[in-house]
Amino acid sequence: MAIRSLASRRTLTGLKETSSRLLGLRSIQTFTLPDLPYDYSALEPAISGEIMQIHHQKHHQAYVTNYNNALEQLDQAVNKGDASAVVKLQSAIKFNGGGHVNHSIFWKNLAPVKEGGGEPPKGSLGGAIDTHFGSLEGLVKKMSAEGAALQGSGWVWLGLDKELKKLVVDTTANQDPLVTKGGSLVPLVGIDVWEHAYYLQYKNVRPEYLKNVWKVINWKYASEVYEKECK
């Protein structure tokens, strides 16, 4: 495919205003696909431009669209007092809302090499990683192993347990956000191990994807989140 189309900016929709209904008793907040802070091809060769484009424009966009639809339906069901319908919608809300939450974090967890992608974390996060995992290599090894071993679709996370004040590595299934594994968990780095995140480039060899993705992990962003939570 043309380099030009791969390099083209990933601008989609802009900032969305709150949507209000015509006869609105109240309005619901809907969501839009966030722009990537880099070109689709900027993470190559770790992640191909083709994957980035489809992952962003198709997969993440679908979560946003379906989440908005589910929220609309939820609003109507709540207004009607239809508890059955409200409960029935929870699956779509969790899956698509989770997909939107997780991917929004993921795009920030990645950065082109020339913008610091892959550079080890400094400061307090770097120190905390050494404390809890021995070294960055130790953390990477653990996350890669857990990501490779994940059965089916899901995510592998580096999280901060706000309460216990310690770093943790955990996985979630499908589009479950990290918070579903513990209310005090704050996601610092999430790696998508759904097949769509790597298959076009790495085929079945998920471990190879996990080996390479670290070259574009944006530790600066993870450090910012960590330091903010530790105040």
Added chain:
Amino acid sequence: MQIHHQKHHQAYVTNYNNALEQLDQAVSKGDASAVVKLQSAIKFNGGGHVNHSIFWKNLAPVKEGGGEPPKGALGGAIDTHFGSLEGLVKKMSAEGAALQGSGWVWLGLDKELKKLVVDTTANQDPLVTKGGSLVPLVGIDVWEHAYYLQYKNVRPEYLKNVWKVINWKYASEVYEKECK
């Protein structure tokens, strides 16, 4: 097909064999903790082997009957339970498309209730995990690896096309055998 067979299914077979070896050792040692810990690997890899073994038989080239509608008893049962083959296809395709994450969509026979059912399973769970009396007739893999290189994110397009190579002859054989 090649990667699905030689890489994915082969990995399930290899890992299932490894898990069975380890299970044998753990059972011999009386290590209940290890036995329980192995169940996840056994279910996942054993299930993967079971499911894919069925899947390859569920498919056939067009020139060998792939896509030809089921005749005989199964054809009749499908009309009874789903109105028509199109009705069944529509239902299975919809449920397959809607499946969250990885899994399978099945046409099964409930041996006890003597009726056809459409159901889904997550990851590599075999159909029997949804009911002990369920016999798989047709399973369609909706893991992304089953279609992504060709259909990318458009799983519904894969589901639209896969019916052209579904081997209804095999499904009919299984059905008739169970109905004896």
